[in-house]
Amino acid sequence: MGTTFFEQQAQARKRSSQLVFLYGCAVILIIFAVYLVVYIIWSAALNSSQFSSNPISHDNLENFQPNHLPSIFQSWLFIRVALITGCIIAFGTFYKILILREGGAKVAESLGARRIDPSTQDANERKAINVVEEMAIASGLAVPSLYVLDSEVGINAFAAGYSTKDAIITLTKGCLEKLKREELQGVVGHEFSHILNGDMRLNIKLLGTLHGILLLALIGETLMRISRNSGSKNDKGIGFSLVITGLGLLIIGYIGVFFGRIIKSAVSRQREFLADASSIQFTRNPSGLIGALKKIFGLHEGSDIQTARAEEISHMFFANAFSGRLVSIFATHPPILERIKRLQPEFNATKAMIEAELRVELEEARDKSEEVSSKLVSVAPKPLSPDAIIESVGKVTQNSLLAASGLIQSLNPNISSAIRNELGSRALVLGIILYASQRTTKISRDELHAKLGNDLGFALEKLSPFIKELKQENYLTIINLCMPTLRRMTQEEYLSFRRQTYWLMKADNIISFFEFAVSKMLIRNLDGLFVHKPSKALKQKDIKSLKDSCITLLTHLAIVGDGDIDKRKESYIKALRSLNLEEEGAFPSFKTFSLEKLDKALESFDFTEIEIRQKVFRAACLCVSSDGLINPKEQCLIRAVGSHLDCPVPLL
Incomplete structure (x- = not known):
């Protein structure tokens, strides 16, 4: 588990590119399939001597003569079919993604989840809030809102959102009631891994892709319903053509969805083992996650979700939401037994099934004995290298988790x-x-x-x-x-x-x-919810085009550093060279410092690729760690810079 936050984000983008490729292949195949249906109908109509009075009917198709078929490729027809089909799929895809971009709350609320009031007095809900808060503080993320599916007795959970700023975590009632604190921590750690690894945005793209393809099938169903209302004699031919077209679109759409779900399942399954491993790395307590998986394996209700709309987001859940109803190729998660044996090879399945039920029956509803007794870990300045700061971004360590827990209790x-x-x-x-x-x-x-x-x-x-x-x-x-x-x-x-x-x-x-x-913290985490701004695509910028902004950012960070001016200047030059930039002019004095200039410089990095933000953030870390220590001013600035660049910085 040596990959950094930035490497995980880059891998997520690579997976997104693979998804786009598969999506493109699927759309091309669907276009050819739709063209074939339209071509057959058009050929039958053209072949019929009764075409002028009765465009397409059952009799026409009986008199159909294959030897009179026109060339199978009609460019004018193919272009029209391709444009219409492509537009329908694209509209369905982007419409769904646009809705889901409003944040994870939309996904949770669509399933009927209830947002947990932060002031709740319910013991299980308070336990969950504390676990989520600890994990967020330890990782440097904004604390996500917490939701619960009150009617679900199975043990399951999911994280949703378009970015770390609008992420939410949803737990089932069974998850709250049946898991001990350390087990709940394992599940929450798994979900935080999905947030930090960039899986949430990939999940939304998967949803959008399937919805776009499904839209063809829905249009096919609509055409078939319309055809049933075409009862007059004059409408008979039109009605029959609508039936054929509708049936063709219906079949093609659902076949597309069929293969789309296989792709969705394959993409999702490979992410679950990584999320399990990340959860254990976060908590340093394998027994927590293993215990949760064993309870899912041993309990009758397992991880099943009864909510009808849950199938659409089945790939987002902690475990299979429809474990007893899915063929293995549609399973969005590896089998629970396989996940357990990856973590505990000596696992005895029969024994665990019995023990899981007994543990749930014997556990007290309020697990007071599990209160964490750790004290706040000292946050006094300590030597930190730029690589150490980079490595800490988006990572949860045992020390940071204990520090977060201690702070909340204190x-x-x-x-x-x-x-x-x-x-x-x-x-x-x-x-x-x-x-x-x-x-x-x-x-x-x-x-x-x-x-x-x-x-x-x-x-x-x-x-x-x-x-x-x-x-x-x-x-x-x-x-x-x-x-x-x-x-x-x-x-x-x-x-x-x-x-x-x-x-x-x-x-x-x-x-x-x-x-x-x-x-910066308030703007990045709240403005998006209350102030609607037009979304922008990532701009392909390179470091050279951002030279002035990089120099402004690095000079401001170097100015506020401790230590003598020579050391700060040396760090500043190192930071510039790490970006392949050269020093311009004399090293600035504190009088030139302006937070307004710094803010404008940071804004220029908006919508840049993750690779550029990684390089800029590493250069920023070089500036603030010139003397091996981070003073309060530097800590505030590096967290502000990290927040703006979507690089969650934990307690330093």
Whole structure:
């Protein structure tokens, strides 16, 4: 498991390219099949002496003379068929992808999943929230919203979303009730692997592809229904032609879907073993994931999903959603027994089936004995090489997981309560900005209430004593914990909240490093939900075309570094050379530093390929680790840069 986050993303793009190739082949074959159907109907009509009065009927087909067939390839007909068929499939594909690009919440809600309230008092739901929060903090991802399928008693889960910013995790009721904490952690780790490895976007493309092909079959069904309503004598020929055309499209469409599902299953199965291995690497506790798989294997309901619409996203689930109803070629996951034996070769199937049922019956609903007793791991500065930072991106380690767990447990109950409360989470974020910038004496109480409103103002005042006790190095992590609650705002509330945060940041006409990092975090993780911006395709840019932006980014990172100027300049030159760029002009002074310039430079990297972002991020890491240490300013900036480049940076 030595591959980095960037290598996994590149592999995901390669798989997407393979999918596009297979999709293209399928579309070409479908076009030829549709052309053959249309050609036969057109030839029969042309061959019929009754064509002028009765275009196509049963009698016409009986009098059909093969020797009078025109050439099998009619370019004018083929072009028309290809254009119409291609447009139908493309429309169905892109329409489905466009809907799913709105985020993982759309997928969860389409199955009837319920979003878990962050303030829930249900013990099982609280356990799941804690596990997801720990994994998100440890990996550097924004904490995803959590959903539950209340009517599903089988043990299953899935992650969905178009990017890491809009990812969600959905668990079944059986998953919440039947798994111990370490087993749930194994399942959640598996789903986080799919998020980090770029599998979610591939899953959405698979959905879109199948929907586009299925649209042909649906049109065929519609034509056949219309034909049944063509009852008049004059409509008899038209009705019969509609039946033939509709039946042809129906057969071709479902044959296309048949092979599409085989492709979907093959693509999905190969990803599951990697996700299992990643989960164990994250938790360093194989027994958790193995225990969850054994329960699925041993329990009668297994991982089955009863929801009718679940078949469409069957490849997204943790385990086969229709294990007892699928032929092996359609199975979207490897057999559970095979997955277990990969992790535990000595596994005894018969014994496990009995033991799994007994464990579930004997386990207490509230697993209080499993509370994690770890303490917060020190986050004091330590030597870090650029390669070490790169290696940490999108990775979960045992230490980072313990640190995340320890941080959550160490929080004052009032802070924990605020994180899960809609008004409290906003007050907490604003309060952290206020205290981080030490503006508490510069802004009057009346001015604060006038800008924030009385409700938010009083909530902030109530939290103030507890915010003062927080460690500065934990500020960004605590704001990240607020994300699921902040996503519950209305658009009006969010726009008001965004104005309030910017007002607070600009109150002294100076934007600090920390405030810059917070603004990037909020924009990257919330703007997409509330502020609709036109989506753009990836632009094919090379480093040379981004030279000015690279120099601006690297000079700003080098300026804020610790150590003497010679070391910082040396790191800056190394970073430039890693991008095959040369130094221009004298090394800048701190007076030239401008977060506005830095922000514009970062925006120029939007929609670039992952390979370019990897190179730029590695160069940024070279700048901040010149002395082997990361100071608070550097940490804020590197996390802001990572957030903007979609490179999740965990606790450093």
